[in-house]
Amino acid sequence: xxxxxxxxxxxxxxxxxxxxxxxxxxxxxxxxxxxxxxxxxxxxxxxxxxxxxxxxxxxxxxxxxxxxxxxxxxxxxxxxxxxxxxxxxxxxxxxxxxxxxxxxxxxxxxxxxxxxxxxxxxxxxxxxxxxxxxxxxxxxxxxxxxxxxxxxxxxxxxxxxxxxxxxxxxxxxxxxxxxxxxxxxxxxxxxxxxxxxxxxxxxxxxxxxxxxxxxxxxx
Numbered sequence: 093x094x095x096x097x098x099x100x101x102x103x104x105x106x107x108x109x110x111x112x113x114x115x116x117x118x119x120x121x122x123x124x125x126x127x128x129x130x131x132x133x134x135x136x137x138x139x140x141x142x143x144x145x146x147x148x149x150x151x152x153x154x155x156x157x158x159x160x161x162x163x164x165x166x167x168x169x170x171x172x173x174x175x176x177x178x179x180x181x182x183x184x185x186x187x188x189x190x191x192x193x194x195x196x197x198x199x200x201x202x203x204x205x206x207x208x209x210x211x212x213x214x215x216x217x218x219x220x221x222x223x224x225x226x227x228x229x230x231x232x233x234x235x236x237x238x239x240x241x242x243x244x245x246x247x248x249x250x251x252x253x254x255x256x257x258x259x260x261x262x263x264x265x266x267x268x269x270x271x272x273x274x275x276x277x278x279x280x281x282x283x284x285x286x287x288x289x290x291x292x293x294x295x296x297x298x299x300x301x302x303x304x305x306x307x308x309x310x311x
Contacts, residue, residue, distance in 0.1 A: 097279060101272040105287070108268040109246045112253045115262055116202050131201040139209040140200035143216065147196055147238060150180045151189050165236035166228040175224040178236035192239050203245040206252065207297050212245065215293050219244020223285040231280050240286030247273060247290025248297060255298040 117131050131137070154160050164177040182189040204212040220241025227235065250269035257263045270291045276284025 094279060097275060098281060101276050101279075101281075101284075104268050104272045105243070105246065105283075108265050108272075109250065111262065112246075112249055112266050112269070113198065113202050115253065115257070115259070116206050116249060128198070131198070131205065135205075137201035137204040137209070139213050140196075140204045143200050143213075144193070144197055147180070147193055151182070151193060154181050154189070161236065165234060166224055168228065168233045175221055175228055178224045178228075179220045179238045179241055181236040182238075183234075183236040188237055188239070192237060192242065195242050196238065199242050199245050203249060206249060211248075211293075211297060215244050215248050215290055216241045218293060219247070219286045219289040222289045223282045226285045227282040231282055240282055243283050243286035244290030244293070247287040248294035249290075251291045251294030252298050255295075 114127065117127050150160075161181045161183050164174065164181045165183050166174045166178040182192055200212065200216070203215070207215070220238060223240035223243075224236075227233070227240075247269060250266040253266040254263050254270075257266065269287065273284050273287035273291055277288055278284075
């Protein structure tokens with residue numbers, strides 16, 4: 093049952109999150125190349141580009157020198173700084189590496205366009221490091237990956253969409269993401285921490301003078 097709930101939550105976050113991201117990016121579903129061109133256009137998302145560049149370099153480094161994973165991942169016998177460097181390596185292999193990098197390429201520039209560069213970096217780091225701290229404290233003592241930080245961005249966008257989105261159907265759909273975060277927390281899964289922290293950080297962003305790129309329409 094534990095595994096089934098994890099897969100269900102993952103499916104919910106991906107399905108609902110993709111709709112929220114599309115709404116922020118281009119309004120309506122379209123070809124992936126069109127969405128990417130839109131979110132990587134002007135104004136250029138420099139923070140997103142920096143994150144993607146950094147994680148791309150680290151991906152190449154860990155493929156060329158796998159020992160770097162053990163050097164940087166969270167480890168109860170390592171230094172406290174590993175809760176930060178654990179965001180730089182993907183400890184579960186090639187599938188995690190490719191999936192996380194692809195997700196970052198899509199999510200980060202959309203987040204930067206909606207909440208701004210400073211908030212994007214802050215949510216990424218706060219959600220990511222918090223999830224790594226909780227993991228190191230006992231949930232999953234050894235490992236690494238930036239998916240928890242990406243979840244933070246998705247959580248923040250979901251809350252912003254829920255509170256400020258003009259389309260009722262999309263607002264209701266976005267509510268599934270915080271709900272999934274609660275279930276993941278009950279399952280002691282660190283992605284739930286990333287999502288939950290992102291959702292909490294999304295609350296003050298929703299009352300700031302931010303203009304979400306969600307077009308009005310029928311939901």
